[in-house]
């Protein structure tokens with residue numbers, strides 16, 4: 001294997017226990033050069049713990065982690081990794097440029113300061129004091145500090161958690177500029193749309209396990225197609241399971257919700273039966289897949305992946321989807 005083929009990150013059977021709490025339960029993960037990966041999961045899923053292990057900040061209880069083919073500590077020491085963790089106070093009374101230049105100076109092969117500022121969208125704020133930035137600007141400064149050393153891998157733990165929609169957009173534009181230079185990015189998020197829009201690959205973590213790993217499209221496909229809903233009125237729901245494409249049926253308040261692997265065929269068959277009152281077809285969203293993937297196992301509700309009426313409730317606006325959190 002040449003150096004270029006060596007995975008940037010390799011997790012093999014990584015587990016972490018905090019006393020009786022099993023925060024991470026055996027994760028295998030390989031990240032290759034140039035990939036942008038989202039680690040998606042609910043609160044407490046094990047994302048921050050996995051990131052801490054990856055950066056060599058937490059020793060794994062079991063398994064092995066390698067960064068660029070070696071120990072995480074070595075990769076961090078050599079400046080190949082930049083990290084932006086959840087908490088990070090900024091030094092006050094210095095300008096944005098001074099702070100970036102100071103951090104860059106501590107690395108062996110830093111990026112030129114002007115380039116870092118440009119990538120982070122901070123050129124016009126270079127002379128502003130670091131403690132006089134808005135929340136979104138301060139977060140881009142933290143990102144600039146993570147990039148300042150010219151790392152090949154940047155790790156971001158919930159980088160946009162406290163930002164509004166437009167600040168998040170600006171943050172991701174900066175991140176994509178960095179990734180477009182061939183760098184590798186790993187970020188954690190609760191925001192489904194952020195994962196879908198900004199990552200090549202999404203790794204879904206639930207209760208300390210990896211439950212899905214693929215592109216947004218691949219993960220959406222795992223839930224099996226679209227949802228077809230219509231009003232049943234007082235008609236019988238008998239035979240709906242047998243309609244072409246249908247994989248599950250749920251009836252709520254006289255409305256039928258069919259999950260279908262072939263919604264066109266399902267709709268045609270429904271039309272033949274005359275069941276087309278208030279018909280609605282909704283394309284599977286990442287959110288559906290996420291719910292199906294993460295409510296199984298230990299939980300009882302929704303474990304069979306059946307569509308629920310809530311899935312169809314007024315979440316079709318783009319802004320709504322953008323806000324969809326897990």
Ligand SMILES: Nc1ncnc2c1ncn2[C@@H]1O[C@H](COP(=O)(O)OP(=O)(O)OP(=O)(O)O)[C@@H](O)[C@H]1O
Pocket residue numbers: 018021022023041042043044045046047048049050
């Ligand atoms: N130092 C610790 N001691 C004991 N338990 C811990 C410790 N750190 C984390 N945990 C537990 O481990 C589990 C995973 O936590 P972790 O912070 O990795 O999740 P997360 O996915 O990053 O969550 P969030 O989205 O809320 O940041 C949780 O149950 C958490 O309570």
